Amino acid sequence: MFVYCDNAATSPICKPALDAMTPWLTELYGNASGVYKMARDAKTALENARRTAAECLGVAPNTFYFTSGGTESDNWALKSAVEAAGETRRHIAISAGEHHAVLHTAESLKKKGHPLTVVPVDPYGLIHPKALLKALRPDTAIVSVIYAGNEIGTVQPIAELARAVKEKDKNILFHTDAVQAAGHIQTELTPDIDMASISAHKFGGPKGVGALYIKSGVKLPPLLHGGGHERGRRSTTENVAGAVGLAAALEHMTRNRDEFSRKVTALRERLIEGVLSAVPYSRLTGHRERRLPGHASFVFAAVEGELLVCRLDCKGVAASSGSACSTASLDPSHVLLAIGLSHEEAHGSLRLTVSHTNTEEEMDFVVQTIKTVVESCRQMSPLWNAKKGEPLNVY
Amino acid sequence: MYTDRVMEHFNNPRNMGEVEDYNAEGTVGNAKCGDIMRMTMRIENGVIEDVKFKTFGCGAAVATSSIATEMVLGKTVEEALNLTNYAVVEALEGLPPQKIHCSVLAEEAIKAAIANYRENAANLT
Ligand code: FES
Numbered sequence: 002m003f004v005y006c007d008n009a010a011t012s013p014i015c016k017p018a019l020d021a022m023t024p025w026l027t028e029l030y031g032n033a034s035g036v037y038k039m040a041r042d043a044k045t046a047l048e049n050a051r052r053t054a055a056e057c058l059g060v061a062p063n064t065f066y067f068t069s070g071g072t073e074s075d076n077w078a079l080k081s082a083v084e085a086a087g088e089t090r091r092h093i094a095i096s097a098g099e100h101h102a103v104l105h106t107a108e109s110l111k112k113k114g115h116p117l118t119v120v121p122v123d124p125y126g127l128i129h130p131k132a133l134l135k136a137l138r139p140d141t142a143i144v145s146v147i148y149a150g151n152e153i154g155t156v157q158p159i160a161e162l163a164r165a166v167k168e169k170d171k172n173i174l175f176h177t178d179a180v181q182a183a184g185h186i187q188t189e190l191t192p193d194i195d196m197a198s199i200s201a202h203k204f205g206g207p208k209g210v211g212a213l214y215i216k217s218g219v220k221l222p223p224l225l226h227g228g229g230h231e232r233g234r235r236s237t238t239e240n241v242a243g244a245v246g247l248a249a250a251l252e253h254m255t256r257n258r259d260e261f262s263r264k265v266t267a268l269r270e271r272l273i274e275g276v277l278s279a280v281p282y283s284r285l286t287g288h289r290e291r292r293l294p295g296h297a298s299f300v301f302a303a304v305e306g307e308l309l310v311c312r313l314d315c316k317g318v319a320a321s322s323g324s325a326c327s328t329a330s331l332d333p334s335h336v337l338l339a340i341g342l343s344h345e346e347a348h349g350s351l352r353l354t355v356s357h358t359n360t361e362e363e364m365d366f367v368v369q370t371i372k373t374v375v376e377s378c379r380q381m382s383p384l385w386n387a388k389k390g391e392p393l394n395v396y
Numbered sequence: 397m398y399t400d401r402v403m404e405h406f407n408n409p410r411n412m413g414e415v416e417d418y419n420a421e422g423t424v425g426n427a428k429c430g431d432i433m434r435m436t437m438r439i440e441n442g443v444i445e446d447v448k449f450k451t452f453g454c455g456a457a458v459a460t461s462s463i464a465t466e467m468v469l470g471k472t473v474e475e476a477l478n479l480t481n482y483a484v485v486e487a488l489e490g491l492p493p494q495k496i497h498c499s500v501l502a503e504e505a506i507k508a509a510i511a512n513y514r515e516n517a518a519n520l521t
Contacts, residue, residue, distance in 0.1 A: 303452065304452075305431065305452055305453050305454055305457075307454035307455060308406065308453065308454050308455050308457075308458055311398070311403070311406060311454075311455040312406065312407060312455070315403060315407050324454075325429035325430060326429050326431065326453060326454035326457075326498075327454070329494055331428050331429040331494070331497075344430050345430070348430065348452075380412070380413075381409060381412045381413075381449075381450055381451060381458065382450060382451070382452045383423065383432050383433070383434040383450040383451065383452055384432065384452050
């Protein structure tokens with residue numbers, strides 16, 4: 002059996018998206034900026050895709066800009082927001098639960114002289130309006146808060162947070178990285194939210210395409226200059242097939258959301274309950290209820306996550322970890338540290354993200370496999386007391 | 397990213413555990429990512445008669461400890477001291493660049509265990 006449990010990393014392309022894309026990758030290859038019929042058809046497809054996708058998010062089509070993915074959208078939002086804010090507003094505030102695309106962008110702006118505040122999260126990964134307000138300064142240009150966390154799946158009270166920021170200072174721009182949330186949960190892009198990033202491959206669309214929602218009236222200079230595509234805001238030859246795929250996938254998710262979300266939540270619960278009862282000294286990270294439907298994340302005492310992931314892979318389970326050994330930098334995940342885990346605890350992290358294509362039987366197989374693999378990893382761990390069946394320094 | 401040989405070793409590690417009547421013990425830590433390796437040996441007449449490891453670390457760390465124990469088992473202390481992490485990496489048919497530091501741990505654990513053995517021996521005489 003092979004069970005793919007890493008849908009938060011990327012998801013398989015769904016049939017409606019693939020079917021919708023195929024013609025635009027084959028016979029209908031025209032450049033959407035041309036004047037002949039083939040080009041005009043491509044342009045029409047692009048605009049239809051924009052309308053469909055915008056509708057799914059409940060926003061106007063002319064506020065929806067295609068990009069190359071979540072990372073570009075996040076870079077665009079932050080870099081251009083501080084550029085537009087000018088000399089009087091240079092400060093940036095982000096949450097401690099951000100994806101690297103926001104965190105590293107903010108850190109690079111910090112190096113260029115923009116003061117940066119990282120707002121702490123609570124042990125469940127939630128950001129409290131009070132904590133966020135405390136971070137604001139008279140010169141704050143932009144606040145960026147992730148809609149739902151990629152590592153621990155916690156869903157933030159985004160509308161409430163955006164409201165709090167705007168009530169304090171309506172000139173601060175509010176951006177949310179909704180890459181994990183879009184399609185999977187009903188995202189509320191309220192008028193207090195100025196910008197939102199999404200990425201197609203996280204919800205069954207193709208890789209290499211995403212979007213940035215920019216509320217009308219928000220002045221955001223382009224990140225990419227060139228031929229003036231996307232109404233002068235984002236230049237590069239339009240990725241028509243990608244846009245069509247994004248829209249088809251988002252529509253598929255939106256139409257079936259109630260059904261998918263019910264099914265995925267049940268699978269996730271089966272997984273969480275199964276793992277917590279089968280594996281001693283395991284615990285869930287993130288919020289028990291306020292989490293993405295398909296997101297289950299754990300820490301296991303006295304086990305190293307990279308080894309866990311490698312051995313699970315050999316047994317047919319694809320998952321991921323935020324342990325130090327599994328990152329290129331050899332630092333444990335900043336999100337796991339932000340929720341108060343020690344380096345040792347973060348070492349034993351495992352993330353499983355399931356989709357509506359998974360089955361109950363697969364969840365039971367995953368639970369059994371995790372149980373076996375964790376047990377055998379602990380047998381070789383110098384931090385595990387095999388006789389007593391407990392970790393040495395009780396976590 | 398791992399070679400078949402690395403995977404084979406972290407899935408079926410050799411000499412895993414603790415030598416029952418060990419007279420040499422070395423525990424080393426990796427400052428880079430915070431991993432821990434513990435080697436125990438029974439050394440008789442300058443020969444490593446038995447060796448076992450326990451490792452808290454990534455797949456590469458487990459594979460290097462496993463193969464390193466195979467490489468020093470039955471060898472003299474002097475031979476074991478000559479084992480380098482390069483030899484270990486070579487025996488595993490290579491490691492990804494960001495995992496080379498894990499192989500240093502195995503070399504260090506063996507050296508630490510032998511140093512401990514020599515200390516014990518010196519204290520006895
Ligand atoms: S032991 Fe941490 S990266 Fe290998």
